[in-house]
Amino acid sequence: MKEITCIEDLRQVHKRRVPKMFFDYVDHGSYAEETLRANVEDLKRIKFRQRILVDISKRDLSTTILGDTYAMPLILAPVGSTGMQHADGEIHACRAAQAAGIPYTLSTMSICSIEDVAANVDKPFWFQLYVMRDRGFVKALIERAIAAKCSALVLTVDLQVIGQRHQDIKNGMTVPPQLFKLKNVLDIATKPGWVKGILGTPRRNFGNIAGHLPGSKDLESVSAWVASQFDASLNWRDIDWIRSIWPGKLIIKGILDVEDAREAVKIGAEALVVSNHGGRQLDGAPSSIQVLPEIVHTVGSHIEVMFDGGIRSGQDVMRALALGARSCMIGRAYIYGLGAYGGPGVAKAIDIIGKELSTTMGLCGVNSIHEIDEKVLAE
Ligand SMILES: Cc1cc2nc3c(=O)[nH]c(=O)nc-3n(C[C@H](O)[C@H](O)[C@H](O)COP(=O)(O)O)c2cc1C
Ligand SMILES: CCCCC(=O)C(=O)O
Numbered sequence: 001m002k003e004i005t006c007i008e009d010l011r012q013v014h015k016r017r018v019p020k021m022f023f024d025y026v027d028h029g030s031y032a033e034e035t036l037r038a039n040v041e042d043l044k045r046i047k048f049r050q051r052i053l054v055d056i057s058k059r060d061l062s063t064t065i066l067g068d069t070y071a072m073p074l075i076l077a078p079v080g081s082t083g084m085q086h087a088d089g090e091i092h093a094c095r096a097a098q099a100a101g102i103p104y105t106l107s108t109m110s111i112c113s114i115e116d117v118a119a120n121v122d123k124p125f126w127f128q129l130y131v132m133r134d135r136g137f138v139k140a141l142i143e144r145a146i147a148a149k150c151s152a153l154v155l156t157v158d159l160q161v162i163g164q165r166h167q168d169i170k171n172g173m174t175v176p177p178q179l180f181k182l183k184n185v186l187d188i189a190t191k192p193g194w195v196k197g198i199l200g201t202p203r204r205n206f207g208n209i210a211g212h213l214p215g216s217k218d219l220e221s222v223s224a225w226v227a228s229q230f231d232a233s234l235n236w237r238d239i240d241w242i243r244s245i246w247p248g249k250l251i252i253k254g255i256l257d258v259e260d261a262r263e264a265v266k267i268g269a270e271a272l273v274v275s276n277h278g279g280r281q282l283d284g285a286p287s288s289i290q291v292l293p294e295i296v297h298t299v300g301s302h303i304e305v306m307f308d309g310g311i312r313s314g315q316d317v318m319r320a321l322a323l324g325a326r327s328c329m330i331g332r333a334y335i336y337g338l339g340a341y342g343g344p345g346v347a348k349a350i351d352i353i354g355k356e357l358s359t360t361m362g363l364c365g366v367n368s369i370h371e372i373d374e375k376v377l378a379e
Pocket of ligand 1: 025026027039077078079080107108109128156253275276277278279280308309310311329330331332333
């Protein structure tokens with residue numbers, strides 16, 4: 001891994017080592033991918049203000065997230081099917097996050113279940129909830145997260161219907177995935193390391209939602225499956241119900257609009273994540289960074305504002321913090337590391353971003369996270 005110097009290097013190795021259908025699932029976005037591209041490009045356009053001859057010998061990346069102290073303002077985002085990128089991927093990613101001193105969020109759509117992860121890590125992790133039609137099942141999921149001592153509930157609110165990902169349809173990324181489609185068989189045959197890993201674990205199907213998957217002989221497109229299982233009627237009034245079951249910290253993920261941010265404050269969420277789901281849902285939505293300043297300006301003193309979308313470097317984290325985010329989630333950046341090298345690859349991704357952030361702070365003349373504001377940006 002010595003020659004891996006940036007997240008793009010991890011992406012290239014991921015692409016070589018993991019079957020195309022799973023790499024594409026990560027790398028792509030919905031429809032024409034305008035929002036996916038805008039996330040990355042709009043971040044890159046933001047320029048820093050270099051400052052010199054400031055004592056930057058004692059830089060400290062530590063910060064608090066929802067009152068707990070972490071090594072840096074970085075969170076591993078919930079990513080569905082992580083365990084198909086690398087065997088037991090969720091356990092490896094969670095361990096890497098905990099070793100680096102940052103939070104890990106387990107998706108409802110994970111391969112390793114809440115209980116699998118809890119049994120294999122030392123500290124609490126966060127749980128991301130998708131609200132399905134079967135409310136008894138949703139209640140049971142929340143109760144499982146409580147039993148596993150999850151320390152925050154991340155309620156994702158931007159996927160009541162799924163934005164189409166063209167590549168997934170072409171690749172046979174159905175529920176379950178069509179591994180035996182001829183072009184996938186030919187491709188998978190060239191990825192022996194991945195095959196060995198996956199055959200070596202019993203965890204190869206969605207671990208949290210057994211009973212809500214198509215029968216063994218049925219195949220459903222992801223959109224048909226989401227339409228049959230997810231609750232499109234979910235609305236603000238349901239949050240009280242979730243609150244009545246979940247006693248802990250609640251984070252609303254998937255906010256792009258100031259009015260919605262105000263609602264999140266009104267219902268008493270502890271945090272919100274400014275997010276367009278990594279350009280995988282509403283194509284044509286603004287980039288996350290475009291809407292961040294106004295949301296922070298409006299609700300930032302009432303609720304903790306987190307950010308995700310397009311972060312591929314520590315420079316990008318600095319840009320989001322400069323525009324008012326308190327912390328950033330990364331999705332693809334750590335999954336590229338996982339697909340490339342498993343747990344050590346996730347550790348590498350976190351390390352790369354942390355070092356880039358530290359250097360960027362130094363070159364902007366800043367020593368601590370709470371000093372970062374728009375003064376680190378060029379006019
Ligand atoms: C492959 C993949 C799967 C995802 N699955 C979920 C999920 O299950 N739940 C969720 O809330 N967000 C999910 N997301 C969105 C991420 O949590 C996050 O918002 C997004 O990846 C941030 O953008 P970035 O990848 O540019 O960092 C997924 C993202 C990717 C790339
Ligand atoms: C059915 C949702 C799958 C996970 C997800 O959120 C995503 O692929 O973006």
